[in-house]
Amino acid sequence: QKEVEQNSGPLSVPEGAIASLNCTYSDRVSQSFFWYRQYSGKSPELIMSIYSNGDKEDGRFTAQLNKASQYVSLLIRDSQPSDSATYLCAVMKGSNYKLTFGKGTLLTVNP
Amino acid sequence: EPEVTQTPSHQVTQMGQEVILRCVPISNHLYFYWYRQILGQKVEFLVSFYNNEISEKSEIFDDQFSVERPDGSNFTLKIRSTKLEDSAMYFCASTPDRDYGYTFGSGTRLTVV
Numbered sequence: 745q746k747e748v749e750q751n752s753g754p755l756s757v758p759e760g761a762i763a764s765l766n767c768t769y770s771d772r773v774s775q776s777f778f779w780y781r782q783y784s785g786k787s788p789e790l791i792m793s794i795y796s797n798g799d800k801e802d803g804r805f806t807a808q809l810n811k812a813s814q815y816v817s818l819l820i821r822d823s824q825p826s827d828s829a830t831y832l833c834a835v836m837k838g839s840n841y842k843l844t845f846g847k848g849t850l851l852t853v854n855p
Numbered sequence: 856e857p858e859v860t861q862t863p864s865h866q867v868t869q870m871g872q873e874v875i876l877r878c879v880p881i882s883n884h885l886y887f888y889w890y891r892q893i894l895g896q897k898v899e900f901l902v903s904f905y906n907n908e909i910s911e912k913s914e915i916f917d918d919q920f921s922v923e924r925p926d927g928s929n930f931t932l933k934i935r936s937t938k939l940e941d942s943a944m945y946f947c948a949s950t951p952d953r954d955y956g957y958t959f960g961s962g963t964r965l966t967v968v
Contacts, residue, residue: 778956787946787959788898795954832898834956840903840910841886841953847897 747771748835748846756852763820765849767833770814776836777809779818781829782848788832792818823853857881861947861960868967871936876963878930878947886950888957889922889932891915891943898946904930937967 749768757763765779776795780788794800794807794816806819816835820827830848837844860879868874880887889901902912902922909922919935930949934941944964948957 776953776956780956787944787962788957790956790958793954793956836953836956838911840905841950842888842900842903842911843957844900845898 746846747844748833750831750833750846750849752847753850754852755849756854757823759823759825759853759855761823761853763823763827763851763853765818765820765831765833765851767816767818767846768814769816769833769835771835771837772811772814774814774835774837777807777816778834778836778843779805779807779816780832780834780845781827782832783829788845791831820851823851825853825855827851828853857958859947859949859958859960861945861963863963864961865964866966868937868965870939870967874934874937874965876932876934876945876947876965878932878960879928880930880947880949881951881958882928884949884951884958886910886952887924887930888948888950890946890948890959892946893940893943901932901945934965937965939967941965942967 779792782788792807794809804821808817832848833846834843887904903910921933944962947960
């Protein structure tokens, strides 16, 4: 079983719609959870972090965590063409704060 | 905003040659990492570095790889004898602690021919 799993997509949504990205992880001792955005040929850019069960909102982004189900999601409201990118789910564990990444979901927002 | 700086942005090398990838992490960060991403694949952990020593390394990080922090600011990744399969984007990252996530550098694209 892969440590961090994401649907690779592509996920295509119209401009202004809500994009929903999902991630599951296998190790229950995982401590912290992150969403990164990666444009083609660029480095990952941190969007959101979440540590406790429930929702966390930051502008147009909402991260949701359910540790019992080992599930993390990211909602993007009012999607814009500039949101078109690959979204990486990352899980942190251990005293070295090592991040393990999923393969990412490619999101395309159509004007 | 502070950034992680990586040089060079692109390096082409012949198989069997040694390369050194350089990184300047954010100055007050304590934990440093190297990751790589082969084209079309996921971002993979190579090594973590804390308190001037390797704290964890992956199976990928074999004897051909080494890391150093020679002068308290630069953080380097050396690949001793490059192979074709080492061609990838290499990212340096740093963090002050777990609550902040990582800040990634812009990456070095390594092409082994």
